[in-house]
Amino acid sequence: MRRSSSVLAGQVAIGAGALLAWQVLAARKVIDPFFFSKPSDIGARVGEWVLSGTVFPHLGTTLLEALLSFVLGVLAGVTAGFVLGRSGWLALVVEPYIQIANAIPRIVLAPIFLLWFGLGIWSKVALGVTTVFFIVFFNTFQGVRDVEPVLLNNARILGASERQLARHVLLPSALAWIFSSLQVSIGFAIIAAVVGEYMGSSRGIGYVIAQAEGVFDTTGVFAGIVVLSTVVVLVGRGVKAAEAHLLRWKNPPPVR
Amino acid sequence: MGLAVVELKGVTKRFETTDHTALQDLTLEVPQGMFVSVVGPSGCGKSTLLNLAAGLDQPSKGNVAVSGRVGYLFQQDALLPWKTVIENVLLGLVFRGSVVDRSLGMTWLRRVGLETFAAHFPSQLSGGMRRRVAMVQQCIVEPEILLMDEPFGALDVHTRHKMESELLGLWTPPQTILFVTHDLEEAIALSDRVVVLSAGPASTVLSSYDIDLPRPRNLIDIRTEDRFQDLYRRIWSDLRAEVLKSYAQIQ
Numbered sequence: 001m002r003r004s005s006s007v008l009a010g011q012v013a014i015g016a017g018a019l020l021a022w023q024v025l026a027a028r029k030v031i032d033p034f035f036f037s038k039p040s041d042i043g044a045r046v047g048e049w050v051l052s053g054t055v056f057p058h059l060g061t062t063l064l065e066a067l068l069s070f071v072l073g074v075l076a077g078v079t080a081g082f083v084l085g086r087s088g089w090l091a092l093v094v095e096p097y098i099q100i101a102n103a104i105p106r107i108v109l110a111p112i113f114l115l116w117f118g119l120g121i122w123s124k125v126a127l128g129v130t131t132v133f134f135i136v137f138f139n140t141f142q143g144v145r146d147v148e149p150v151l152l153n154n155a156r157i158l159g160a161s162e163r164q165l166a167r168h169v170l171l172p173s174a175l176a177w178i179f180s181s182l183q184v185s186i187g188f189a190i191i192a193a194v195v196g197e198y199m200g201s202s203r204g205i206g207y208v209i210a211q212a213e214g215v216f217d218t219t220g221v222f223a224g225i226v227v228l229s230t231v232v233v234l235v236g237r238g239v240k241a242a243e244a245h246l247l248r249w250k251n252p253p254p255v256r
Numbered sequence: 257m258g259l260a261v262v263e264l265k266g267v268t269k270r271f272e273t274t275d276h277t278a279l280q281d282l283t284l285e286v287p288q289g290m291f292v293s294v295v296g297p298s299g300c301g302k303s304t305l306l307n308l309a310a311g312l313d314q315p316s317k318g319n320v321a322v323s324g325r326v327g328y329l330f331q332q333d334a335l336l337p338w339k340t341v342i343e344n345v346l347l348g349l350v351f352r353g354s355v356v357d358r359s360l361g362m363t364w365l366r367r368v369g370l371e372t373f374a375a376h377f378p379s380q381l382s383g384g385m386r387r388r389v390a391m392v393q394q395c396i397v398e399p400e401i402l403l404m405d406e407p408f409g410a411l412d413v414h415t416r417h418k419m420e421s422e423l424l425g426l427w428t429p430p431q432t433i434l435f436v437t438h439d440l441e442e443a444i445a446l447s448d449r450v451v452v453l454s455a456g457p458a459s460t461v462l463s464s465y466d467i468d469l470p471r472p473r474n475l476i477d478i479r480t481e482d483r484f485q486d487l488y489r490r491i492w493s494d495l496r497a498e499v500l501k502s503y504a505q506i507q
Contacts, residue, residue, distance in 0.1 A: 153312055154334035157326065158397065159351040168347070172338040249338040249377045 037218040045223040055227060061204040065121045065193035069128020070186060077133045081140025102134045110199050124196030131188040139181035143174030179243045186235050258288035261401055261432050262309050267318035269304050278304040280458035289429035293443035294436045295495060296453030297502035302436040306403045327399030329390055329407045335378040341389050342374040348397035364392045368422060384415040395426055404435045420446060421475050440495060444487055445478050452494045455501040463494050
């Protein structure tokens with residue numbers, strides 16, 4: 001108990017210290033408030049956005065894009081990871097192509113997707129899918145490969161069909177790997193949405209940030225960043241809770 | 257004793273990738289309702305033999321014929337760690353698409369004294385308890401042939417003797433058991449027949465002994481009986497040379 005409260009005190013101290021230093025330095029013009037803004041201004045701007053409600057349609061757009069790319073990317077990644085993880089031959093055949101595709105910096109695809117899918121949400125979703133897919137794919141692939149052969153053999157002896165093997169053995173076994181990739185994927189899905197919006201859109205947090213940048217409104221840029229990171233942390237918490245429930249067999253309470 | 261339910265005829269098993277011959281020209285018959293143990297030094301292909309009988313592996317040469325449903329208690333832990341004890345026990349029924357009767361699972365768990373652990377995960381149990389669950393997981397689908405690969409090898413000696421008694425309690429002929437171990441005492445105490453394999457590579461059946469100790473057996477005292485000791489000496493004289501050979505290979 002004492003330990004956790006001292007950890008919390010340390011965490012608060014670091015955050016408060018950094019914000020305070022920023023505030024003081026900017027107020028005394030040691031750093032130029034025009035380029036660095038001030039925590040108090042940024043807080044006020046976020047509060048204004050939330051109270052007036054102007055931020056929510058933008059946030060909604062960004063989250064919808066991130067959610068769609070997350071869902072589609074996870075579905076495609078898990079499916080491909082499963083199929084290639086089970087077929088050694090196919091995995092060897094397509095391996096160089098996967099390496100090549102994964103080597104493309106996602107951000108250079110943004111202009112192409114804008115041309116293909118237009119300025120609406122789908123160009124952002126496409127960009128997000130290309131990032132989420134590979135993270136989830138590699139982890140699922142590894143998870144399926146990682147299954148203890150004796151678990152598969154035992155299930156086969158007990159009469160499991162290929163479908164039952166997938167459902168009762170492979171998927172739960174890969175789940176730990178998949179979950180470890182979900183935290184990262186959510187972050188990337190949101191980044192992709194914002195980058196896409198930044199490059200060309202009429203809605204979304206990325207659009208808000210681009211607008212603020214266009215008029216040298218540093219406070220607006222930082223306020224956009226604060227809103228985004230808050231959302232990412234909250235969503236991450238949700239994933240952690242789901243993970244703790246689904247993987248509860250890993251650290252069950254001791255007996256008696 | 258009835259017909260052979262497991263029959264290996266002139267079986268050779270070569271692993272191409274490692275260029276290793278595990279079994280060479282091995283012939284073995286296991287009659288229905290018999291408890292047959294296969295003993296041999298480590299690395300003599302005992303597990304390979306069971307994998308062939310289970311159909312998990314194919315022989316390079318020769319014939320493997322198995323008549324009846326097979327259960328297989330692996331040497332390693334094979335319970336699914338993400339399922340509770342009762343879910344693991346019922347797994348065979350789920351896979352076979354039969355009616356999943358939870359109370360049947362509880363009855364089996366009661367027979368090994370684990371009914372209060374039904375809702376626990378395997379990681380919460382001791383090694384001996386996990387073995388019991390694994391045993392029950394196989395037994396619930398009533399396999400006609402039960403293959404066992406050094407099932408009690410990882411347990412301490414007292415837990416081990418207790419589990420051996422429990423195994424004999426659960427075993428009801430005409431069920432057939434093919435049991436693999438490196439422990440000759442265990443093999444004699446449990447079996448109707450002990451088959452000695454030669455040291456690997458290219459192991460084959462060296463000799464076979466019928467164990468005519470009366471049943472039911474008291475496993476606590478049986479090891480000190482004269483007839484037991486007599487059998488032990490006879491079989492050990494065969495096994496000893498093979499064990500020495502396998503030592504020589506390790507060094």
